[in-house]
Amino acid sequence: MRISVIGTGYLGTTHAACMAELGFEVVGLDSDPKKIEQLASGVLPFHEPGLPELLRKHTASGRLRFTTSYAEVGAWADVHFIAVGTPQKAGDHAADMTYVDGATSALAGHITRDCLIVGKSTVPVGTARRLGNLVRESTSGDVKVDLLWNPEFLREGYAVEDTLRPDRLVAGGDSAAAIDLLKLVYAKALKSGTPFISTDLETAELVKAAANAFLATKISFINAFSEVTEHVGGDIRVLADAIGLDNRIGRRFLNAGVGFGGGCLPKDIRALQARVSELGLDRTMRFLSEVDEINLRRRDRVVHLATEILKDLQGRKIAVLGVAFKPHSDDVRDSPALDVAAQLFNAGADVSVFDPEAMENARKRFPRLNYTKSAAEALENSALTILLTEWDEFKELNPTEVGDIVESKAIIDGRNVLHVQDWLDAGWRFESLGRRSV
Ligand SMILES: NC(=O)c1ccc[n+]([C@@H]2O[C@H](COP(=O)([O-])OP(=O)(O)OC[C@H]3O[C@@H](n4cnc5c(N)ncnc54)[C@H](O)[C@@H]3O)[C@@H](O)[C@H]2O)c1
Structure with missing residues (x-):
């Protein structure tokens, strides 16, 4: 054939x-x-x-x-x-x-x-x-x-x-x-x-839209609870583990963090809402605009945390680890990581970025960031470190060694993947999404 x-x-x-x-x-x-x-x-x-x-x-x-x-x-x-x-x-x-x-x-x-x-x-x-x-x-x-x-x-x-x-x-x-x-x-x-x-044709088309709408909703669901745990001082990871053990719910796609992006989920949930409205079913998929908003608010939360830590972002050096929308990809389409890096830059910060694969694509989209050759170069003399794409290389960073490179030991774990105690033991201020500040 x-x-x-x-x-x-x-x-x-x-x-x-x-x-x-x-x-x-x-x-x-x-x-x-x-x-x-x-x-x-x-x-x-x-x-x-x-x-x-x-x-x-x-x-x-x-x-x-x-x-x-x-x-x-x-x-x-x-x-x-x-x-x-x-x-x-x-x-x-x-x-x-x-x-x-x-x-x-x-x-x-x-x-x-x-x-x-x-x-x-x-x-x-x-x-x-x-x-x-x-x-x-x-x-x-x-x-x-x-x-x-x-x-x-x-x-x-x-x-x-x-x-x-x-x-x-x-x-x-x-x-x-x-x-x-x-x-x-x-x-x-x-x-x-x-x-x-x-x-039939219609069901086949809708299966794809439904699968992506469900996955996006699951991520925003846990991220909505992040807003609550941040407020009351709870721990979103424990909450996700606990509900995830119910096999009707399942633990996958319940990782709280800076949210979804990429060339599919964001545009697919928007396209589904637009199409269903076109069909006259205005209210049917309205919840997806809330899913979208929760997702985008997580990016703002990282910028807010950065501002809280540094007080004034103007001229401060921030190391952003990761710009791909997820690890094992160089795709930066609607990437939460790149969006946060750009927002920090626009707020006056001096943003140094490293990603193992997505540098070229990110540079094309947002050329004004400082793209470095390694994580170590990005971290050098930074006042704040922000992990935004959970590449293994970042998950495995040694907090003591990194502590010797940076200007100030403050980190935001935007993906909830770092071992908090290790970072605290090495003298870092540790912030993350969905958990109280430590
Ligand atoms: N990327 C994914 O993970 C993924 C997963 C499932 C479904 N999809 C869907 O698959 C489709 C493609 O996604 P992608 O990520 O590969 O996009 P992409 O932008 O990487 O690739 C699209 C390609 O189509 C080419 N193209 C555009 N118009 C053309 C034309 N008239 N004739 C020939 N080539 C043309 C472009 O040059 C480009 O190379 C989208 O509908 C997407 O939602 C993507």
């Missing part, structure tokens, strides 16, 4: 390389010629563990190629996966559908053989049916084209593993033959017991 993957960003490149790993012949297509040139020469333009090896292996074997030509893929592939971006529209909560619509029309205009189009991008409910009509109108009657929606649940940092061994596969569509073809693509995962949920 010949597979094309349209849009070779975080999702598409991973999907393309994993499809090649599964034994298919694959072509990745992107509208960005520079990205295509890099990928074709086996260079991954972003950080994702395990992916550079797969990319090199399959560009070398010839099983994975890259192109910018829709004519080439339209005439070649049996299955086309759509993996282009659906960012938030500027000045609006809705998803920007320009890329999905553009990619689908461009592909449809170049299809010259029977094929299956499979949408993987996260889209507002109703998109797939609309695109199905668009494809029917744009392709000639001589070819048979089916369309399914197969939302993607991969986690950045674990994307290869999640693609090769997903915990579930969901596919929506009207054609049983198309579903059977998609099952051939995923035969290996299905054989090892991965559940396959076959449904």
